Amino acid sequence: xxxxxxxxxxxxxxxxxxxxxxxxxxxxxxxxxxxxxxxxxxxxxxxxxxxxxxxxxxxxxxxxxxxxxxxxxxxxxxxxxxxxxxxxxxxxxxxxxxxxxxxxxxxxxxxxxxxxxxxxxxxxxxxxxxxxxxxxxxxxxxxxxxxxxxxxxxxxxxxxxxxxxxxxxxxxxxxxxxxxxxxxxxxxxxxxxxxxxxxxxxxxxxxxxxxxxxxxxxxxxxxxxxxxxxxxxx
Numbered sequence: 001x002x003x004x005x006x007x008x009x010x011x012x013x014x015x016x017x018x019x020x021x022x023x024x025x026x027x028x029x030x031x032x033x034x035x036x037x038x039x040x041x042x043x044x045x046x047x048x049x050x051x052x053x054x055x056x057x058x059x060x061x062x063x064x065x066x067x068x069x070x071x072x073x074x075x076x077x078x079x080x081x082x083x084x085x086x087x088x089x090x091x092x093x094x095x096x097x098x099x100x101x102x103x104x105x106x107x108x109x110x111x112x113x114x115x116x117x118x119x120x121x122x123x124x125x126x127x128x129x130x131x132x133x134x135x136x137x138x139x140x141x142x143x144x145x146x147x148x149x150x151x152x153x154x155x156x157x158x159x160x161x162x163x164x165x166x167x168x169x170x171x172x173x174x175x176x177x178x179x180x181x182x183x184x185x186x187x188x189x190x191x192x193x194x195x196x197x198x199x200x201x202x203x204x205x206x207x208x209x210x211x212x213x214x215x216x217x218x219x220x221x222x223x224x225x226x227x228x229x230x231x232x233x234x
Contacts, residue, residue, distance in 0.1 A: 001048065001049070001050040001164060001165065001170075002048070002049060002050075003046060003047070003048045003170060003171060004046065004047045004048075004122075004125060004126055004129060005044055005045070005046045005047075005092075005171075006044060006045070007043065007045055007118065007121045007122070007125070008121075008125075009040075011036065011039075011040055011117075012117075013033075013036060016032075016036070016113065016114065016117060017029065017032065019113060020032070020109075020110060020113055028106075031107070032110055035107065035110055035111060035114060036114060038098070039095060039111075039114045039118070042094045042095065042098075043091070043092060043094060043095055043118050044092045044094050045089070045090065045091050045092045045118040045119065045121055045122035045125075046089070046090055046092050046122060046171040046172070047087060047088065047089040047090070047122045047123065047125065047126035047171070048087065048088050048089075048164055048167065048170055048171050049085050049086065049087035049088075049126060049130065049164075049191075050065075050085070050086055050087075050163055050164050050165075051083065051084075051085060052064040052065050052083070052084040052085065052086050052163060052190070053065060053082060053083055053084070054078055054081060054082050054083075054084065057075060057078070057079075058075075059072070059075070060072040060075050061075065062074065062075050062078055064084060064086070064163065064190075065163055067159050067162055067163055068159070069152075069156055069159060069160075070153070070156070071142075071151065071152040071153070071156070073142070073151050073152060074142055074152050074190075077140070077142060077192065077194065078192060080195075081192050081193060081194075083134075083193075084190050084191065084192045085130055085134075085190065085191040085192070086160055086163045086164060086188075086189075086190050087126055087130075087164075087188065087189060087190070087191060088161070088164060088167055088171060088173055088181075088186065088187070088188045089119060089122040089123040089126055089186065089187050089188075090119060090122060090171060090172065090173050090181075090183055090185065090186035090187075091115040091116070091118040091119040091122065091183055091185040091186070092118065092122075092172065092183070093172035093183060095111075095114070095115045095118060095183070095185075096115065096182070096183035096184075096185075098111060112184075112185070115183065115184075115185040116185050118185070119185040119186065119187065123187060127139070127141075127191065130191055136191075136193055137193065138193065138194055138195065139191055139192065139193055139194065140191075140192060140194045141189045141190065141191050141192075142189055142190055142192075143187060143188055143189035143190075144156045144157045144160060144179070144188065144189075145157070145179070154179045154180075155179055157175055157179040157181075157188060158175065158179065160188050160189075160190070161175060161188070173186045
């Protein structure tokens with residue numbers, strides 16, 4: 001288990017401004033710059049990972065480091081995989097502790113976007129680190145709760161966290177009773193080597209998802225034997 005923290009000091013202000021549709025020469029730009037300056041000053045995005053080994057497999061279950069996971073898609077993606085990397089990445093509690101007036105919707109939205117940006121940096125830093133350290137070539141990630149219902153149930157966040165340990169103490173991320181993460185700009189998942197170009201967006205039918213990375217793939221959906229949000233039993 002290892003923790004990566006901090007960031008490279010580089011912030012893409014232009015991309016953030018374009019994403020938020022803030023004109024560069026506006027009063028909003030001046031206010032946004034103040035928020036971004038604060039974020040850069042206090043941000044400490046973090047990621048934690050551990051090495052996992054697939055110890056047993058059934059039709060729709062597998063055991064990693066003694067912990068059982070149930071997902072036909074996870075099981076099929078790990079068909080030829082033995083070593084995996086469970087991880088959690090977060091924007092960090094430092095950014096999450098900054099609060100605005102409940103009626104200040106604009107700054108709150110800007111700040112949430114900034115938090116998402118630092119989460120992205122933490123995640124990219126972790127994935128790049130793992131690929132270099134363990135000489136991984138092509139990789140993919142699966143996360144509980146992503147994709148259509150039934151792909152990998154979000155309730156298994158609890159099992160994923162247990163692979164790593166006391167996640168709240170280590171990196172400040174905790175689970176709610178509904179298995180969501182706090183800080184809200186946090187992600188969990190398992191990185192694995194693959195010969196195929198897979199991501200959960202390809203088996204998700206939510207057309208208007210703002211974080212979609214790939215179009216829905218009907219052939220992949222069929223090959224993984226997914227129907228109406230449930231796993232088909234042979």
